[in-house]
Amino acid sequence: MTRTTTHHDDPPEMICDTSAAIDIATAAGELLLRYREALNSADVDPVEFRKGADRSSQEFIARELSNRFRGDAVLSEEAPDSTERLGASRVWIIDPLDGTREFGEAGRSDWAVHVALIENGSLTAGAVALPGLGITHSSKDPIPQFGVVPSSPRVVVSRTRRPEPVMALAHALDAELIEMGSAGAKAMAVVRGDADIYAHAGGQYEWDSAAPVAVAQAAGLHVSRIDGSALHYNQENPWLPDLLICRAEIAATTLEVLNR
Known part of the structure; x- marks a missing residue:
């Protein structure tokens, strides 16, 4: 899966955070692809299949964040919430598998993994992996050159x-x-x-x-x-x-x- 690059004139801590978001989202996406390949053809209940994928990605991301940023708080769709995050200066907000319905449908690529960082109330880093497309977008991608908006948006x-x-x-x-x-x-x-x-x-x-x-x-x-x-x-x-x-x-x- 393609990993995006960071701008070297940004503060080192911001580069580190963004690089971590990119690496973790990308690796979680690769894990999900392997999970999908291994189980999608098996005789598995679709609901349990999706739950298992969510759980596997959640466990991987939580472990990576804990290892890299031990003191940071985390808000996740797939983990119990804690009010302790409200007083934390750094909070990772993650969705281990966004689009579980699409993930469970063979051949669909419109599902994602989200990893973002909030520092003192502001979004400072984010990565969105699209594993089915082999792409990870991040908040440090080069600014795109958009064309003219079509007459019918x-x-x-x-x-x-x-x-x-x-x-x-x-x-x-x-x-x-x-x-x-x-x-x-x-x-x-x-x-x-x-x-x-x-x-x-x-x-x-x-x-x-x-x-x-x-x-x-x-x-x-x-x-x-x-x-x-x-x-x-x-x-x-x-x-x-x-x-x-x-x-x-x-x-x-x-x-x-x-x-x-």
């Missing part, structure tokens, strides 16, 4: 859930809809320039978006709640109802339509 949407605000946005912009699975895969489609807008209004948790947002904002994209307010992480309640990641030049129009 490309909006990534869920295969199964279509919140009314998102569909109203797509209708107002005469958008092209691109169906995709996990939040990380959707966000990285915008980062790569394969889509222009990812708007989510169906409810998420911090681990669904922390790493994708870290990568997206480093790429120069607009990131916010769908009302335009800032995204806050390491909150007592990790529920984060909505999200907007889009090309900066169409952010004002997108927000205006979403808030009519």
